[in-house]
Amino acid sequence: MTETVTKAQTGTLYGIGVGPGDPSLLTLKAAGLLGRIAIIAYPAPEQGDSLARSIAAPHLGAVAEEIPLRMRFDPAQRADAAYDAGAAAIALHLQAGRDVAVLCEGDPFFYGSFIYLFARLAPRFAVEVVPGVSSLTAAAAVAGHPLTTRDDALVVIPAPRPEADIERLLAGAEAAAIIKLGRHLPKVRRVLERLGLAGQAICIERAGQPGQRVCRMDAVDDQGTPYFAIILVHKRGQAWS
Amino acid sequence: MTETVTKAQTGTLYGIGVGPGDPSLLTLKAAGLLGRIAIIAYPAPEQGDSLARSIAAPHLGAVAEEIPLRMRFDPAQRADAAYDAGAAAIALHLQAGRDVAVLCEGDPFFYGSFIYLFARLAPRFAVEVVPGVSSLTAAAAVAGHPLTTRDDALVVIPAPRPEADIERLLAGAEAAAIIKLGRHLPKVRRVLERLGLAGQAICIERAGQPGQRVCRMDAVDDQGTPYFAIILVHKRGQAWS
Structure with a gap:
């Protein structure tokens, strides 16, 4: 680490939200930055x-180096090692004065793995976060399901939470989005049924991505629901009621 | 109403999120549509x-007609009359086969007044909602405050809610955004102090707009906080902890 290098001489780390899937849902700012930044990093599966890279692809300029941050989906292993290695690789470029763009599905600060790079690099380098369209509002748009009006409270609940947590959180707000659904669908369905909300819940799979699907809860198969599925529900049925 | 006209012959209503304020945070899709749709509508104050129009201005093409939806900020008066009149004016264009773009601050379905036009027009006309960057993620980006990681629950709480509601909702989730702050700041501050969260709350005024300001709760004046201010708070202090 070259502590004598000041932030003014180093590159800037850009956390760039590339939106939910449709490349036309990038912001103008994101597209402009991707056209000029030659070092890109992005989360990727182990294989x-x-x-994120596929969404950004139409907007990339002349890329000099790619840093894939390969995550293992092993709950027993913390991802710290991958983030440490990724941050170190990115830091070398920033120290040499080169900007680095980290591609983030949706928005960088809304359940984004970029947050772990931000935690490691923001103390030492200039960082700019470019917000993006989140899967939350993209799913609502695709489903024709307005999220909230007036003074509604909205709660976003990850489906891996314990069943009692999901029930408590759902019961407390007018509107809810249940995310990271995958194999947790049967549990979520039980809670929605207990609260009398199953009839008005909508499930959106892969909003804005190939294979996008919108259906009512009673038409959703308990098996085979993708991780990138979201359930939206409003207690009044429709937010405008 | 010309009931013999089918949806195929009528125009399409576009609800277009123009993002939180910075015109470069429009999506490519929004900018493309605004460049070609000649009839635009938008919420506007009484005078x-x-x-929304000022954010979209750099991207507008040849506009043939503008339909301002002027809202009275009078809590005693329901806005139904303004929405009825706006929907009727928009319907005339759609029936004649002309597309209409409604400009929406942030995202159309996240506390957006577009929802009331959608309720009136979606049963009769083709509607496409183009999601936008919300003030929620824009404020987080500006403040360098990641909203959520892993299985955090996030609750969005409008500050006009009763004090007991705000306390209950805040207590139940790991992360919170308190919106529509304005004159409700003293009440929100009391709740944050009771929950021991005032020290880690951040206030963002006019994210991405002229006059943008980020400060800690203890530096915020109880007087003069704008309506478009958001407080972000995470119970762990930082989402990555």
């Missing part, structure tokens, strides 16, 4: 392609 | 300029 295979990165969703 | 003066529309924020």
Whole structure:
């Protein structure tokens, strides 16, 4: 680490939200930055392609180096090692005065893995976060399901939470989005049924991505629901009621 | 109403999120649509300029007609009359086969007045909602305050809610955004202090707009906080902890 290098001489780390899937849902700012920044980093599965990179692909300029941050989906292993390695690789470029763009599905600060790079690099380097369209509002748009009006409270609940947590959180607000659904669908369905909300809940799979699907809860199969599925529900049925 | 006209012959209503304020935070899709749709509508105060229109201005093409939806900020009067009149004016264009773009600050379905036009027009006309960057994630980006990681629950709480509601909702989730702050700041501050969260709350005024300001709760004046201010708070202090 070269502590004598000041922030003014170093590159800037850009956390760039690339939106939920449709490349036309990038912001003008994101597209402009991707056209000029030659070092890109992005989360990727242990093997295979990165969703964030595929969304950004039409807007990339002349890329000099790619830093895939390969995550293992192993709950027993903390991701710290991958973030440490990724942050170190990115820091080398920033120290040499080169900007780095980290591609983030949706918005960088809304359940984004960029947050762990931000925690490691923001103390030492200039960082700019470019907000993006989140899967939350993209799913609402696709489903024709307004999220909230007036003084509604909205709660976003990750489906891996314990059943009692989900029930408590759902019961307390007028509107809810249940995210990271995957294999947790049967549990979520039980809670919605107990609260009398199953009839008005909508499930959106892969909003704005290939294979997008919108259906009512009673038409959703308990098996095979993708991780990137969201359930939206409003207690009044429709937010405008 | 010409009931013999089918949806195929009528125009499409576009609800277009123009983002939180910075015109470069429009999506490519929004900018493209605004460049070609000649009839635009937008919420506006009873007198003066529309924020949504000013954000969209650099991207507007040849506009043939503008339909300002002027809202009275009178809590005693329901806005139904303004929405009825706006929907009727928009319907005339749609029936004649002309597309209409409604400009929406942030995202159309996240506390947006577009929802009331959608309720009136979606049963009769083709509608496409173009999601936008919300003030929620824009404020987080500006403040360098990640909203949520892993299985955090996030609750969005409008500050006009009763003090007991705000306390209950805040107590139940790991992360919170308190919106529509304005004159409700003293009440919100009391709740944050009772929950021991005032020291880690951040207030963002006019995220991405002229006059943007980020400060800690203890530096915020109880007087003069704008309506478009947001408080962000995470119970762990930082979302990545």
